[in-house]
Amino acid sequence: MERSAVxxxxxxxxxxxxxxxxxxxxxxxxxxxxxxYKLYPSGHHxxxxxxxxxxxxxxxxxxxxxxxxxxPESGMSVTAVGRVSVYPRDGAYQLYCTELLPLGMGDLxxxxxxxxxxxxxxxxxxxxxxKPLPKFPQTIAVITSSAxxxxxxxxRVLGKRWPMTKVVLLPVRVQGAEAPAExxxxxxxxxxxxxxxxxxxxxxxxxxxxxxxxxxxxVARAIYESEIPVISAVGHEPDxxxxxxxxxxxxxxxxxxxxxxxxxxxxxxxxxDACRIRCSQAMGKRLSIAQSRVxxxxxxxxxxxxxxxxxxxRQLLDSAxxxxxxxxxxxxxxxxxxxxxxxxxxxxxxxxxxxxxGYALTTDSGGKAVCSVxxxxxxxxxxxxxxxxxxxxxxxGLCEGSVL
Amino acid sequence: xxxKKLSFEQSLERLSEIVxxxxxxxxxxxxxxxxxxxxxxxxxxxQQMLDDAxxxxxxxxxxxxxxxxxxxxxxx
Numbered sequence: 001m002e003r004s005a006v007x008x009x010x011x012x013x014x015x016x017x018x019x020x021x022x023x024x025x026x027x028x029x030x031x032x033x034x035x036x037y038k039l040y041p042s043g044h045h046x047x048x049x050x051x052x053x054x055x056x057x058x059x060x061x062x063x064x065x066x067x068x069x070x071x072p073e074s075g076m077s078v079t080a081v082g083r084v085s086v087y088p089r090d091g092a093y094q095l096y097c098t099e100l101l102p103l104g105m106g107d108l109x110x111x112x113x114x115x116x117x118x119x120x121x122x123x124x125x126x127x128x129x130x131k132p133l134p135k136f137p138q139t140i141a142v143i144t145s146s147a148x149x150x151x152x153x154x155x156r157v158l159g160k161r162w163p164m165t166k167v168v169l170l171p172v173r174v175q176g177a178e179a180p181a182e183x184x185x186x187x188x189x190x191x192x193x194x195x196x197x198x199x200x201x202x203x204x205x206x207x208x209x210x211x212x213x214x215x216x217x218x219v220a221r222a223i224y225e226s227e228i229p230v231i232s233a234v235g236h237e238p239d240x241x242x243x244x245x246x247x248x249x250x251x252x253x254x255x256x257x258x259x260x261x262x263x264x265x266x267x268x269x270x271x272x273d274a275c276r277i278r279c280s281q282a283m284g285k286r287l288s289i290a291q292s293r294v295x296x297x298x299x300x301x302x303x304x305x306x307x308x309x310x311x312x313x314r315q316l317l318d319s320a321x322x323x324x325x326x327x328x329x330x331x332x333x334x335x336x337x338x339x340x341x342x343x344x345x346x347x348x349x350x351x352x353x354x355x356x357x358g359y360a361l362t363t364d365s366g367g368k369a370v371c372s373v374x375x376x377x378x379x380x381x382x383x384x385x386x387x388x389x390x391x392x393x394x395x396x397g398l399c400e401g402s403v404l
Numbered sequence: 405x406x407x408k409k410l411s412f413e414q415s416l417e418r419l420s421e422i423v424x425x426x427x428x429x430x431x432x433x434x435x436x437x438x439x440x441x442x443x444x445x446x447x448x449x450x451q452q453m454l455d456d457a458x459x460x461x462x463x464x465x466x467x468x469x470x471x472x473x474x475x476x477x478x479x480x
Contacts, residue, residue, distance in 0.1 A: 136413040146463065146477075155477075159459040164412065167461040169477055193472050195464060265454055268416075275419050276447050282426035283440040290433050 009088060016086035019093060025084040030056065030095065031103065037074045039065075045072065049080055049095065057094035058082075064098045070111035077103035108208050112215050115242055119217070124224045125245045131229040133249060133261070134197050139166040140261055141196035141228070143186045146171035150204045150233070150254040157258035165262055168195050173213075174203035180216035187222035187230070199226060200257045201243070202233030214241035223247055233257030355387035373398050410446075412453055419446045 006014075019025055032049035039045050043062030048055050058080060072078065082097040102110040119125065140158065144150045146169060155167055170190060172182040183201060190199055201223070202214070213219060214234045223230050223246040232247035233254040244250040251257035302309045347353065351361065362370040363383045370376055376395050384391040410418065422443040425431060431439065467473040 136411075141464075155459075155461055159461075163457040163459040164453065165459075167459065167477075168474075169461070169463045171463060189466070189472075195472060265457075269451070269454060271416075272419075272447050272450055275423055275443070278423045279426055279440055279443045279447075282423070282429065283436065286426065286429050286433065286436045289429070 008091070012086060012088040012091050015093075016088060019085055020083075022084075027081075028084060028095070029079055029081050031079050032056065032077070034072055034076045034078055035074050037072055045097075047072065047074070049078075057092060058097050059094055060097040060100065068100060069107045070102060071114055072100055076110075079103055108212065108215075112242070115215065115217055115220070116245065119220055119242065119246065124220060129224070130248045133229050133231070136162075136263065137165050137196070137198040137261060139168055139196035139198075141168050141170055141190045141199045143170045143172055143183060143190065143199060143201035144203055144254070145174045148174075148204055150174075150202060153204075153253070153255040154200060154233075154258045157255050158262055161259065161264050162262035163265070166196075170195070175206070175210050175213060179213035180218045183213055184216075184218040184222035187219070187226050191226050191228055194228075196228060198261055199228050199230045200233055200251075200254070200261060201230060201247075202251070202254050202257060203235070204254065205235035205239060211235050211239055211241055214243040216242070219243055220246045231257045231261055352387065355385065360391075361385040373400055410449075412450060415446050415450050415453075419443060419450070422446070 030049060032051050035048045035050055035055075037045070037047040043065065045060040045065045047058050047060075049058050050056070060082075079101045080095060080097045081099040081101075082095045084093055084095055086093050101107055123129065142151060142154055144154070151169060158165055158167055170186040172186045173179045174183065187199065187201065190196060203211070205211075211234055214232070220242045223232070223243055229248040230246075231249045231251050232241070232243040233251040233256065234241045234243060236253060240250075249260055251260050297303065355361065361384070363385070364370055364376060365381050365383075367383075368375075370382060376382060376398070378395050378398060380395045382393050382395060384393055422439050426436060426439055426443070429436075461477045463475045463477040465473045465475055
C-alpha cells in the first residue's frame with residue numbers, strides 16, 4: 001500500500017486542529033517563571049515560561065498586553081492565562097496569553113513597586129527637589145472631586161484654621177480611567193494660570209483600585225513638574241501612593257493636608273498678644289532706664305542748689321587767690337634776705353675795708369698791681385693807695401723774703 | 405507708622421524685627437517710641453485682618469478660551 005505524503009503545512013494544520021479542538025487547552029492557566037522576555041516594536045510581547053524541567057513558548061498580543069497594569073520582567077513568577085495552539089510557520093505550539101498575573105503579589109502591587117523604583121531612579125522623589133511651602137498661602141488650589149468628604153474636610157479645616165486663604169477648587173474625577181489625565185491636567189492648568197500659591201491634591205480613602213489614579217505616572221510627573229508646591233492627601237494614614245512620594249509634602253488625610261497648609265489662627269493671635277506684651281515690656285524698660293537717668297541727673301547737687309554750687313566755687317577761687325598772694329609775699333621776703341646776706345658778703349670782701357685796717361695797694365706806673373718785689377726795680381715809681389688817699393713813691397731798696 | 409500695604413506675612417516679619425530692636429534697647433528713646441507706635445499699629449492691623457477674614461471658596465471652570473472662570477462653590 002502506497003501512502004500518500006502530506007505537506008508540512010497540512011501536517012501542522014492537522015495538529016493545530018487537534019489542539020484547537022481540545023477543551024482544556026482552549027482556556028488554560030499555567031504557572032511558571034518568565035524568561036527571555038521581549039517586547040517587540042509591534043507591541044506584541046514574547047517570552048518563555050519555565051519551571052525546573054520544562055519550558056513553554058508564549059506570546060501576548062498588543063491588545064491584551066496593553067491591559068497589563070505592571071511590566072512583566074524575566075525572572076518574575078506569574079500565572080499566565082490563555083489558550084495553547086500551534087504556530088504553523090515554526091511547527092511549534094505556544095501559549096497565546098491573554099492575561100498575566102504576578103504570583104504572590106497582586107498585579108497592582110507589582111505595578112506600584114515598579115513605577116516607584118523607576119521614578120525613584122529618575123530622581124522624582126529627591127528631597128532636594130522638594131519645594132518649601134508658603135507660610136501664609138494667599139490662595140490654595142484644591143484638585144479633587146467636587147463631591148465627597150475630601151473637599152468638604154479641606155474647606156472646613158482651612159476655614160477654621162486660616163480663613164484668610166482663598167480656596168479655589170479645580171474639580172476632577174479621582175477614580176476611573178479618566179482620573180489620571182484629569183488630575184495631571186488640572187495640575188498643569190493650575191501652574192499655567194498661577195491659580196494659587198499652594199496646591200492640595202488627593203481624595204478620601206478607598207481600595208487600592210480606588211486610589212489608583214494617584215499611582216499613575218502622568219500624575220506623578222505633573223506633580224514633579226509643578227512650580228507651585230504640592231501637598232498630596234490620599235486616603236487614610238497607611239495608604240501611601242506614588243503621588244505622596246513625589247509631592248513636596250505628604251499629608252495623611254485631606255484634613256491633615258489642610259492643617260499642614262495653613263497656620264492656626266489662634267496660635268497667630270497668641271503670637272500677636274505675645275508680641276504686644278514684649279513690645280510693652282521692652283518699651284517700659286527703655287522708659288524706666290531713661291527715667292532713672294533723668295532723676296539721677298536731677299539729684300546732682302548743682303541741680304538741687306545751683307547758688308551753693310557757685311558759692312562753693314567762689315570760695316575755692318578765694319582760697320586760691322589767697323594762696324597766690326601768700327606765695328608771692330613769701331617769695332619777695334626770701335629774695336630780700338638773700339640780698340642782705342650777699343651785700344654783707346660783698347662788704348666784707350671790699351678792698352676799702354682792707355685798706356682801712358692799714359694795708360696798702362701798690363701799683364706800678366702802668367697802674368698794675370705790684371704783688372712781688374720782683375715786679376719792681378730800684379728807682380721805679382710806684383703808687384701806694386691807702387684808705388683815704390694815694391702816695392707817690394720811688395723804690396729805694398728791695399729786700400726779698402717774707403716779711404711776716 | 406504701619407504701612408497699610410503690608411501683607412499679613414510682611415507685617416509679622418516687621419513686627420518681629422521691631423520686638424527684637426526694642427528688646428535690644430539700643431535705639432535712642434524717641435526712636436524706641438516710634439518703633440513702639442509702629443509695632444502697636446501693626447498688631448492692631450494684623451488683628452483687624454484676622455477679625456475681618458472670611459473664607460472665600462470658589463470653583464474654577466475652564467472658559468471657552470481656556471482661561472479660568474470663577475464660579476461660586478456649592479457643596480454637591
